[in-house]
Amino acid sequence: MEKLPLSLLLQVALLLLILYRFFGRYHGHKSRKLPPGPYQYPIVGNTFQLRGILHSALSKLSKTFGPLMSIKVLNRTMIIVSSPKVAKELFQKYDHVYTSKLVPDSVRAFDHHKFSVIWLPANSKWRNLRKLCKEQLFSSERLNASQGLRQEKVQQLSAFTTIVNVVSNTFFSADFGHYESNSSQDLKEIISAALGIIAKPNLSDYFLVLRAIDPQGIRRQIKFYFRKLLQIFDEIISQRLKEREKSLAYRRRNDLLEVLLDLTQLRKTEWSIEDAKHLLLDLFIAAFDTTTSTVEWAMAELLRNPEKMEKAKTEIREVIGHRKLIQESDISALPYLLAIVKETFRLYPPVSIMSRHYEADIEIDQYIVPKNAVVLVNLWAIGRDSSVWSNPDSFVPERFLDSEIDVKGHHFELLPFSTGRRICVGMPLAERMLHLILASLIHNFDWKLEDGMKPEGVDMSEKLGITMQKAVHLKAIPIKATM
Incomplete structure (x- = not known):
């Protein structure tokens, strides 16, 4: 038998290799397919199916396509998680793979993303910032030391002005x-x-080539507001530095700024005033917005459900008697108040959708999540999942009285502060402030709705935002309670 030419053998081998690669890739793609989802239209994908409030639109789609769903928005693949079971698998199996977030172009204003504990990738700077927050700013010792500052402001109760000042x-x-x-x-x-x-x-988040021109002006708009806040911080920091440098009788404060300024002196090579300002921007916005929105939602539900307001008042009165001032140490003895806050978080999580970005393919429930896809965990939908919660759309704090579910990231039915490595660093402070302020508002005032409005008339609609906010602010009249 005549031998085949070497060149022909090489060509056959190359053809076999190409066929193997092609069919191997095809087979792999079919066996590791994307989660189900709605039909994706050319160019726009599912963009026009996401009108209105995003978490509501996604929840509606998930009722058709399941708790793990894929959609496309313009050129970006998104994977939507809408159940605690799938969320648990995602976070427990792949928390170590999750290293960064896709940074919106808007938060690149003033290079904020390069300093932000929220937006930095999981690098050494990010780890140092989280360590600083955990050990220096929000430790039990530090929060106990600053308790008097919060206590003093709560005594001057004036609804949301109190929240600002706390x-x-x-x-x-x-x-x-x-x-x-x-x-x-x-x-x-x-x-x-x-x-x-x-x-x-923002189109700049989908087409990077547009970032240079900022076609919608979103980065320019956010600069305006960031500048206002950074100027406020600048003035406060400058004044504090002058006091520290010039006064021999300087009296140290027990606030977070004092700790940050100490660090700028002790670690000049790795920590600067600029770092401090951007960390304050992250933490102050998060603390202020989470506290105001959650207290407003809780008060709205209590005014819609006067029997639950009365139950909370009775509990507080039985625990602290006729004492006007509620202290942080009282909160653990108020289980119904704790349940009210949990139920508010369930129905109105501060951040209704968590985003994740994985730099490698991962597999969830036998489906592929391709690298660089955006994974959105719909906390709003999880909190209203009828397979997990009875009467999911009703405000029922009693459901938590005999429940071990907490908000610390261990129970995937309730994740108001996220979970894993990216859990909210300010959670210890937020919990203290929320419970103290809400308890004080309930205990020190009787409340009535404006203009003779009936409880069922309270508008509970939401508006677009990073955090979940009421579209129409609650209007209620505080009447000084008689002790």
């Missing part, structure tokens, strides 16, 4: 809200506007 005193030992003016509402509007802009769909 937050600002914890950070700066200073009042940002004044009881005779609209300054607290102004600050709320600045932060609300900034978060609303960040939440807007």
